[in-house]
Amino acid sequence: MLSLGAGVQSTALLLLAAEGVLPRLDGAIFSDTGWEPEQVYVHLERLEKEVATPAGIPVYRVSAGNIHTDALDPAHRFASMPLFVKNGDGSVGMIRRQCTDEYKLKPIKRQVRTLLGYPAGRLPRGLFAEQWVGISCDEFTRAKDSGIGYALNRHPLLELGWSRTDCLRFLARRGWQSTPKSACVGCPFHSNAQWRQMRDHQPTEWAAAVAFDHAIRSGAARGNATGSPLLGQAYLHRSCVPLDQAPVDTVTAHEWRERQGSLLDLLDPEDGPRGCSPWTCRSDDHDAESAVAA
Template sequence: MSGAVMPLYVRNPDGTTGMIRRQCTKEYKLTPIKKQVRALLGHPAGRVPKGVFAEQWVGISRDEFDRAKDSGIQYAINRHPLLEMDWSRADCLRFLARRGWASTPKSACIGCPFHTNAMWRTMRDERPREWADAVAFDRAIRQGGVRGIHLGRPLLGQAFLHRSCLPLDQAPIDKVTAHEWGQRQGSLLDLIDKDEEGEPSGCSPWTCHGDGREILPEPQVVAA
């Protein structure tokens, strides 16, 4: 029994809040991708020979150029074609709209704690099965993630998916933030879709939209 460490919001017994450090990107994305790349290169185990590598295209636009990163491994080289073309997110949206893709969903896990209020509302109102799944998951994590509980290290406080540290079905997700109001004033094709913290709302292995956020104090856990 195991599970990746998720960046859950935590309310400690003394009323302070914290956030568990994130490892889900590594365990659910980076590690499986590296494993598959090795397999495709014909070296599923052992060292990949020098000079043998895969080229990975990552969709980083000009708006978030500072998030362009190397893979960190010699057998996988990241390339950023949108940066090479100097395309912004608005350029991508226009390109897709001209080809009939006026609405393109962002990639993110159903129960990601980095969802914005708008993303939670959309899930609740348009994807009720996913919403029910997220609500059930939120209830199941009160004592922390699966791994901590399995290792005998549950949280002293309580864990939540929403930064308000309230149950998801009671959290203030209908609150429209100032940034969201600002977005509603402009053209949909000219907007860069960012959340309450000013972070892009998409998610990919090398650009988790939790990167760069304020890190809250680590929550306390019960020692084994």
């Protein structure tokens, strides 16, 4: 079973399985937060039509709701996003991240249990699904166990010794050089490069992110409706200023390091941190990136 984020690495794994380089997959699971970039949905449609279906690999689309509308709905319990918070004393913190577990991992786990024939209750000892996760050699520290007995994470790209650049080269040879990065439109872990890309090339998504940033200034709608507003002000950008005023044109030290890579990285349509995988949230990229001057 493939954990299909529809980004570079998981797309490469699907193609490798479809071509017989890797063992045939019993299925691929795409966990939809409801707020992926439009190009991800377009890519997923093409991937299913041209690769998965001809190879006999079913694609299961699962979801726990729409993270965008849920955050703005005062009647809906919301799993918090890792928003940056500017406190009254001027210090900056970050809200505890729950969204990956609620909107990515839990739907995948439910689907795995269903496919194993046990959607609820205890599973027989020793029954599990092998789950492929797209982790390449340049990010091997992200490789993790699933933490559940009925899903055994495997990382075929590590076994092949493939880097992200190897995946990009492979995809380009197969006509998939425009594979996007998978991450929510309003993910606070976006780099400046990704925010710039959105502002300059996806104006509709940029406008939605700007509006969302304004709407969550006091936290999620449910907390405000129930008398538990955020102590401080929340922002999507780490500079803790409104997104449409944030210094997204600043090139951070992390981005400069990214630019020093191989010329093959030019195959990648965007600079900046990797996309978001259900099992590998980009919080590590946030820790690595230098602070942006406000």
